[in-house]
């Protein structure tokens with residue numbers, strides 16, 4: 001089984017920063033949740049007097065066999081999984097029902113339960129422990145909560161878990177769709193890293209090579225264990241959870257999601273905000289995987305144009321207020337979108353400077369991003385969603401999504417920089 005050396009990650013780094021982690025220990029083991037009882041009685045969790053379990057009906061069922069006595073002994077806040085999201089309504093449900101004396105939340109579930117737990121724990125000023133029941137996202141150890149707040153995707157202040165207890169027995173039995181979604185979320189790091197490197201090249205934005213390597217290690221780890229995931233092999237599931245947590249730790253070390261999320265996640269968030277589409281029955285990673293392929297196609301097309309010498313640069317004329325009004329505005333999200341884009345991350349980028357960096361951008365794409373076909377084969381091999389049709393969207397949403405999704409977050413992506421390129 002895979003283990004982390006958390007103290008090694010906090011040694012002085014080549015980037016000049018000393019990275020710190022909030023999580024104290026990570027346990028990825030066979031039957032890990034069966035040890036919860038002793039951890040609460042006289043182990044690492046014995047200092048808490050009022051722990052509560054936060055879960056939904058599916059995740060409670062998935063873990064019940066592993067922690068029968070703990071479930072019987074502690075207050076259990078069981079939510080209905082129907083229509084449960086990390087949003088205002090979800091938070092209200094938890095805050096209405098949670099025991100005000102609680103001094104620890106045991107988050108038993110996948111991404112949504114964890115986002116709700118880390119947000120509510122932060123609001124209440126208490127700790128939480130991550131007990132993932134599926135390897136579905138890389139955000140288990142995140143310090144921020146990815147929420148939909150008043151219809152807008154937002155990253156809200158939250159707390160990281162003090163411990164992660166990942167039970168591979170439970171993870172290996174999770175619905176395969178959740179596992180495939182976790183895989184897709186990790187493959188999304190390909191474009192996230194390209195975007196980070198391009199932003200660093202163009203604006204001098206901070207970057208840490210060691211953290212980039214952690215994300216690449218996470219991708220490689222998954223590639224190596226894909227076959228075993230399908231057959232429910234516990235070692236493979238241990239490796240996938242390790243990779244997801246490695247990516248989460250990378251984010252914790254930087255203090256934001258820069259290493260793990262950019263243009264491909266913007267596409268996913270854009271669809272989640274339902275700017276041009278109806279509510280989708282698709283998981284986070286499924287949308288990220290589809291976004292990854294669409295962005296990859298655009299980036300490689302751009303690389304070819306740069307090499308051919310048929311790409312010119314124009315001055316940036318500012319964010320497209322009219323287009324934002326005609327899209328986000330129709331869903332009541334105009335003001336929030338403008339606020340998110342202030343200050344404009346493109347401000348101060350000169351056409352002549354960008355022109356001089358085009359070859360550098362092409363090199364970053366060539367060196368860091370596999371061809372679309374290769375990534376598509378990878379996703380197909382993992383049984384992941386690949387086309388917009390797979391996640392319930394029609395083809396005509398592709399062009400506007402590529403154009404508008406960069407406005408969901410104030411973060412420089414090559415997708416946004418492309419607005420200055422003519423080819």
Ligand SMILES: [Zn+2]
Pocket residue numbers: 013014015016017019208209210211
């Ligand atoms: Zn560093």
Ligand SMILES: [Zn+2]
Pocket residue numbers: 137138185261265284288
């Ligand atoms: Zn993600």
